[in-house]
Amino acid sequence: MAIHALDVRLAELARRLTAQMGLGFPVQRWPDLERAVNAAAPELGFADAQECLETLVRAPVTRRQIEILAGYLTIGETYFFRDKAGFQYLQEHVLPELIRAHRGAEQRLRIWCAGCCTGEEPYSLAIVLRQLLPDLDQWQLSILGTDINRSFLRKAAAGVYSVWSFRAAPPALKRTSFTPVGAGKWQLRPEIRRMVTFGYLNLAEDVYPALLNGTNALDLIVCRNVLMYFAAPQVALTIARFTRALVDGGWLMLGAAEVPAAFLAPLSRTRQQAAGFYQKKGGGTAEPQRSGALPVRRPAGLHGGRSISARWPAPAQMPPVAAERPRAVAGAAAVETACTAARVLYEQGQYGAAAATLSPLAAGPRPAAAVLGLLARIHANQGALGAALAYCTQVLEADKLNPVWHYLSATILQEQGQPAAAAAALQRALYLAPDFVLAHFALGNLCRQQGDGPGTRRHLLNARALLERYRPEDPLPESDGILAGRLAEIIEALTLGG
Secondary structure, eight states, X not given: OOHHHHHHHHHHHXXXXXXXXXXXXXXXXXXXXXXXXXXXXXXXXXXXXXXXXXXXXXXXXXXXXXXXXXXXHSOOOOOTTOSHHHXXXXXXXXXXXXXXXXXXSSOEEEEEEETOTTSHHHHHHHHHXXXXXXXXXXXXXXXXXXXXXXXXXXXXXXXXXXXXXXXXXXXXXXXXXXXXXXXXXXXXXXXXXXXXXXXXXXXXXXXXXXXXXXXXXXXXXXXXXXXXXXXXXXXXXXXXXXXXXXXXXXXXXXOTTOSOGXXXXXXXXXXXXXXXXXXXXXXXXOOOOOOXXXXXXXXXXXXXXXXXXXXXXXXXXXXXXXXXXXXXXXXXXHHHHHHHHHHHHHHTTOHHHHHHHHHHHHSSSSOOHHHHHHHXXXXXXXXXXXXXXXXXXXXXXXXXXXXXXXXXXXXHXXXXXXXXXXHHHHHHHHHHOTTOHHHHHHXXXXXXXXXXXXXXXXHHHHXXXXXXXXXXXXXXXXXTTOBHHHHHHHHHXXXXXX
């Protein structure tokens, strides 16, 4: 292959991977890209690297190809308690502050390690939290680790590590938190592994923040040594989405000097800025506009006062759901105007301003379901689950035949650690709308968490069958923009034990 032709193909592949993975490949990194394609060609099913490269630039890169290429393009360098100064600041300042803020009525913490690699980082956080919380069993903890590399995720879920993963760890770590499982291998104790869940997530995809994948209402996001490989537009988008995903007072931990300061304007710098710590003090920022390769998505789950009938139309013909009949105190125009303004603020992460816009309408004797439902979402996404559930109770009194509110109630109850009540709410949603895909999927996940294998498979297969009515590119109702094709892939992985 001529050098010029090779450069043309590498340039096109670099463009595609930047759009689909966020990774930046300027011309000086083309040799790295070429080496990755050469190494990945056999796994991708090609006889030689030239055929592989030509195929990748002729047709859209599939999700499977992206996942395989990720294993050759991303770096798996991590270990327990990597960055001693950073973990010290987490242990002495950030986590104690979050614990103080949440101790009391709703004792809950939500943490996301984005780009978690093989799991050492989220497990390190779990170990620290066990030390900081003597009353751990009285807390609702969620530690989520996500990565684009499925082989990394499989290793993380297994929790088995070699001596290289302990090179910066406290000397007693293996003795207190691990069990020897062979020559030079140690496995995390089950009580620590249970504290962390892992899942696939591509930060370049517009699928977060969302209730569906646990990337909403977060107290802490850790994303270190990931964004340094992203192209600048994707860095800006990712920081904007992280900001929306954090509750007010939530923290973002990045690698030191990893992101240009201009992209971090929505977040307050701390005295540990050099170590990559930033805090969300206000209502966040609007997501920046970007080129056609990365279209703006607005959450599909923001139905506000919309109602879904018990018998849904075919997905391709599903119309925007009409607002409810205006109530006595606030006229239809006032409700619609306030809800429209509040949705815009909500989508920008300005939760406080969105709530303030709706509060006057919620204070009347008969507030509209549109107002109450949106307030429930706003409070849920800020982690105020008690208030969110109270608004859900009110909206169900006003609009009890709407399956959307039962589903929203279920998501809040599940966040509160009430699986039985959540399951009952989902059953009510399905009684009213038997083809509510997300309700079937949520029931399957609840069964999986409870160790109910047959129930898990039954509900997930129901969801998968209903997804056949949708096109892969259709966003699902109440999913915050998750596409039907993506949910089908998630279900496939779960039913196959992946």
